Amino acid sequence: MPDTDHATANMKPRDWVQILAKYREPSNWRSSFELAISLIPFVVLWALAYWVAQYSYFGAFVISAANGLFLLRLFWIQHDCGHGSFYGNRNVSDWVGRALGVMTLTPYDVWRRTHSIHHSHAGDLDQRGIGDVMTLTVEEYHQRTRFGRLLYRAYRHPLVMFGLGPTYIFMLQNRVPLGLSGGKYWLSAMGTNAAIAAILGIIVYFGGFQALFLIFLPTTLIAASIGVWLFYVQHQFETTQWDVKEDWQLHDAALHGSSHYDLPPILRWFTANIGIHHVHHLYSRIPFYRLTEVLRDHNELVEVSRMTIGQSIKCASLDLWDEKSRRLVSFATARKLAA
Numbered sequence: 171m172p173d174t175d176h177a178t179a180n181m182k183p184r185d186w187v188q189i190l191a192k193y194r195e196p197s198n199w200r201s202s203f204e205l206a207i208s209l210i211p212f213v214v215l216w217a218l219a220y221w222v223a224q225y226s227y228f229g230a231f232v233i234s235a236a237n238g239l240f241l242l243r244l245f246w247i248q249h250d251c252g253h254g255s256f257y258g259n260r261n262v263s264d265w266v267g268r269a270l271g272v273m274t275l276t277p278y279d280v281w282r283r284t285h286s287i288h289h290s291h292a293g294d295l296d297q298r299g300i301g302d303v304m305t306l307t308v309e310e311y312h313q314r315t316r317f318g319r320l321l322y323r324a325y326r327h328p329l330v331m332f333g334l335g336p337t338y339i340f341m342l343q344n345r346v347p348l349g350l351s352g353g354k355y356w357l358s359a360m361g362t363n364a365a366i367a368a369i370l371g372i373i374v375y376f377g378g379f380q381a382l383f384l385i386f387l388p389t390t391l392i393a394a395s396i397g398v399w400l401f402y403v404q405h406q407f408e409t410t411q412w413d414v415k416e417d418w419q420l421h422d423a424a425l426h427g428s429s430h431y432d433l434p435p436i437l438r439w440f441t442a443n444i445g446i447h448h449v450h451h452l453y454s455r456i457p458f459y460r461l462t463e464v465l466r467d468h469n470e471l472v473e474v475s476r477m478t479i480g481q482s483i484k485c486a487s488l489d490l491w492d493e494k495s496r497r498l499v500s501f502a503t504a505r506k507l508a509a
Contacts, residue, residue, distance in 0.1 A: 186421070186425070196256060196457040208243045218233055230384045245270070245274045248271055275390065278358060278362070280358050296415040303401070303402055308508070309493070337391055337394065400431070403477070405447075423451075424451035425475075428448040430445065433479065442459075487500045489501050
């Protein structure tokens with residue numbers, strides 16, 4: 171994976187901001203269309219899984235698992251709402267985002283704030299902890315106690331990161347506004363929790379616990395796991411960029427610390443083009459359906475931090491930031507560096 175593309179070598183990342191500004195305006199009609207073609211199939215598949223459950227538990231589970239892709243897409247629409255890029259009217263974006271937040275088990279105002287912190291400090295070694303994947307430097311890891319290193323290894327293990335972790339985040343962590351203070355965030359979390367509880371009560375009342383375990387949970391947890399994987403590979407790749415505060419530059423970190431996850435067309439659709447993450451971090455107000463326009467018009471951005479699905483698998487084994495080589499490295503490589 172190249173660190174930069176030759177065409178951008180002499181262009182400062184901040185120069186892209188003015189160029190990308192022309193893509194920021196959403197189309198209210200297009201946004202409504204994208205919402206409809208995501209939400210309607212989601213509801214239809216939910217109803218289909220409920221009907222099929224009368225005849226085949228396995229069939230209901232398979233349909234529900236597939237429906238996780240539509241829930242994933244709805245989450246990324248919620249994500250655009252949080253950036254104010256989905257509708258021209260910010261209030262409309264916010265209320266659509268809040269409604270979708272109930273479906274994705276994500277209190278919208280809490281998530282919007284923590285995600286804003288992520289965008290403001292991505293790649294800043296002195297501002298880690300909110301809205302990102304916990305990442306230690308090699309030196310920090312070796313300074314930990316044996317138990318501390320064991321805990322970090324457990325946290326970074328793929329079964330935890332992409333299995334138990336998403337379940338914990340969406341089922342438990344999202345229920346309270348951790349790391350934030352203020353009534354607004356508690357209202358968002360508790361309001362979302364109340365709406366979720368009401369919906370779950372309706373599901374159990376009409377469909378019993380089988381609807382909960384065969385339909386709701388598979389759809390939710392599969393969407394959550396894929397979503398966490400996407401967020402992970404967007405910043406946790408070998409040539410990502412981390413710097414201490416005095417060396418950190420917002421736009422440089424956005425362009426070179428975020429990947430271009432080049433997915434097949436069908437997966438680009440279900441993930442709402444979030445793989446074009448370096449462009450998204452450079453200018454987060456661009457609606458997801460216009461990100462492809464950016465790559466079409468500026469081919470020099472295509473190869474910047476580009477990775478395919480095959481190449482991305484390696485990212486799961488990268489765990490520590492090595493400040494000397496300026497690479498994300500595995501625990502095995504870190505041991506060799508310490509030897």
